Amino acid sequence: MQGRRARRWLIVSSVVALAATGVPQPAFAAAPPGDGPGLVEGFRNFLGLDEDDTEAAEPPALPDTGVPRNDLLPKGRDAAPAKRIKELEDLRTPNARYWQLSDGRVQSEVSAVPTHYRAGKDWKAVDTAVRATQRRGFTHANTTNVARTYFGERPG
Known part of the structure; x- marks a missing residue:
């Protein structure tokens, strides 16, 4: 029962979709009705079956002055490196x-x-060097930047 109903629905929706494509649809820049070819004529034109005997238009002749040449550009000079x-x-x-x-x-x-930090009104370079320290419980430290880092005797 479900198979027949589904098949019938598929056939009816396909027929409606095909019929809807044949109905003229208004477009924003469409020509007024009656000025253009009909559905059958438009389909023939789309497939290239039109019986139009007009010849293709010839392209306009251009003067030779407007056509670029294949001459090489003059050799450039090396500029002095900027300092x-x-x-x-x-x-x-x-x-x-x-x-x-x-x-x-x-x-x-x-x-x-970041490679610099502001210290007052001046900029200072970030120093990443770790040096030995005299602080109790720590063997190495970096105290040259705004953030101070201490390293203990035992890792972890």
Whole structure:
């Protein structure tokens, strides 16, 4: 019973879908009704079965002056390498430094991790060196940055 009902539903929905595609659908930029070819004529044009005997249009002739030539470009000169003039400290961030170059450009050094930290109004480089310490219970430490790190005698 379910198989027949499902088959009947599938056939009816397929017929309705095919019929709906043949019904003219208004489009935003569609021509007014009656000005264009009908459904059958449009289908023939789509398949290339139209009986239009018009010849293909010839492309317009272009003057030779507008066509690019295949000449080689003149050999360029090497520019002198730009040199860093001064650091632009106003632009500095914990992850980047900026430099004014001799040719007017700006060069940046960017890092994924902070390489500098602000100490008052100045920027200081992050020091990652671990040195021996005199602090009781610890053998090594890094106390040169804002964050201080201590390492004990026993790991864990």
